[in-house]
Amino acid sequence: MRSLAVLVAAAIACLFDSVSPASADSCAAIVVSITILVSLIPLLRGLYMTARQIIIETKNVPY
Amino acid sequence: MAPPDSGIANYDSMMDHGFKHSSTEATVDDSADDYNDYNHAKHGKYGSKIMESTRSLLHGVSGGATSGEPPSNEYVLNVAFISFVGFMGVQAFFALIANSESMLEDSEAMSVDALTYLFNMWAERIKNRPPTAEELLLPVAVREHRIELKRLYLELVPPLISVVTLICVTINALQQAYSTLFAGEGEEEEDVSAGLMLFFSGLNLVLDVVNVTCFARANQAYGLQKQTQQTRDNEAAGLMNASTRNHFQQHLEAAQLLIVEKDEELEEDDNHNHLSMLQGSDMALTDHTTHDGYLESWFGNVNLNMCSAWTVGYFFYFIFWVAAIVATTKECVDGVMVFSPFIFRFS
Numbered sequence: 001m002r003s004l005a006v007l008v009a010a011a012i013a014c015l016f017d018s019v020s021p022a023s024a025d026s027c028a029a030i031v032v033s034i035t036i037l038v039s040l041i042p043l044l045r046g047l048y049m050t051a052r053q054i055i056i057e058t059k060n061v062p063y
Numbered sequence: 064m065a066p067p068d069s070g071i072a073n074y075d076s077m078m079d080h081g082f083k084h085s086s087t088e089a090t091v092d093d094s095a096d097d098y099n100d101y102n103h104a105k106h107g108k109y110g111s112k113i114m115e116s117t118r119s120l121l122h123g124v125s126g127g128a129t130s131g132e133p134p135s136n137e138y139v140l141n142v143a144f145i146s147f148v149g150f151m152g153v154q155a156f157f158a159l160i161a162n163s164e165s166m167l168e169d170s171e172a173m174s175v176d177a178l179t180y181l182f183n184m185w186a187e188r189i190k191n192r193p194p195t196a197e198e199l200l201l202p203v204a205v206r207e208h209r210i211e212l213k214r215l216y217l218e219l220v221p222p223l224i225s226v227v228t229l230i231c232v233t234i235n236a237l238q239q240a241y242s243t244l245f246a247g248e249g250e251e252e253e254d255v256s257a258g259l260m261l262f263f264s265g266l267n268l269v270l271d272v273v274n275v276t277c278f279a280r281a282n283q284a285y286g287l288q289k290q291t292q293q294t295r296d297n298e299a300a301g302l303m304n305a306s307t308r309n310h311f312q313q314h315l316e317a318a319q320l321l322i323v324e325k326d327e328e329l330e331e332d333d334n335h336n337h338l339s340m341l342q343g344s345d346m347a348l349t350d351h352t353t354h355d356g357y358l359e360s361w362f363g364n365v366n367l368n369m370c371s372a373w374t375v376g377y378f379f380y381f382i383f384w385v386a387a388i389v390a391t392t393k394e395c396v397d398g399v400m401v402f403s404p405f406i407f408r409f410s
Binding site: 027030033034036037040043044046047050051053054057058060061062 | 202204205211216218219222226229234236240367
């Protein structure tokens, strides 16, 4: 998904002369930033589950 | 805990079935026979049995090693960290010479990247550290609980730092992009040396390709260990990957050390108990390492340390592609370099 977004943004920047370089950069950055935030979701989910697991493990001390 | 004799029988059974070494290691076996005889004389029947079992386990484990074996996570992170720090230093030096603010910002971004690799490498190193002699003397349940808890914390804290940093940088980038697009605040920065920037951009791309390739070779693309048919077959056959084998080998070496230290103080009956203890710890660690991603139960084979390192690298890798594609194409079409400080903030 991210690579597709990158390619689309780059293509837009290159194909349309009416789009200024700064605008093209900004559009690309916005698209990529959003895809980055989306791609962080699995990692955030993993961190959440790890935190939950720590709570469970802390409660179940085998002493 | 199983009686000592049955434990020995189980060890023999493991040697006969799951951990039998290949014939290609006959030379290694022959050269180790003298060592085995020495152990027999020094440690008596059961001490020798432990050493023999340990050696056999190590042979069996290393029997799965091939020249095409993937590198360990620690190695991959080490390569990434060193290469990023080296590149960052050189780029910062030339950025100061060229008076390029965007390249300096790029170096700052790379320092965040390098720190992510460093934190996660440190976490991987601690996770793979063998248990100490004192830990081996703890009850198996307590020891395993401590190991699990330590691993969980190591998989939580370093990635959390990386993710928070990454989110802050991304939000900052979004704000600046929004300002450029809609508030008209963006003004193109005139970099002193666009050619130098392009040169370092090319080098950066090569660096990213090398690191992404390393991650892929370690079967850690996005931190997810590939579950190929081969790995499933290996697991079914009782073989382990490089990281797990390294962990297991370190554990067994610690066990050997403990035997040498304690054996002189132990009577033969104590050796029975000692053997049982080690068998218990071996089994517990085998269970632990075999289920080294017990996270499988909810998220597949995920190592969050590798996942966060990969995500950061992935991020810079693709941002860089934006800069490279846009800049190269624009230069060809318009004859104008269009690097903006915004994109180079991430590249």
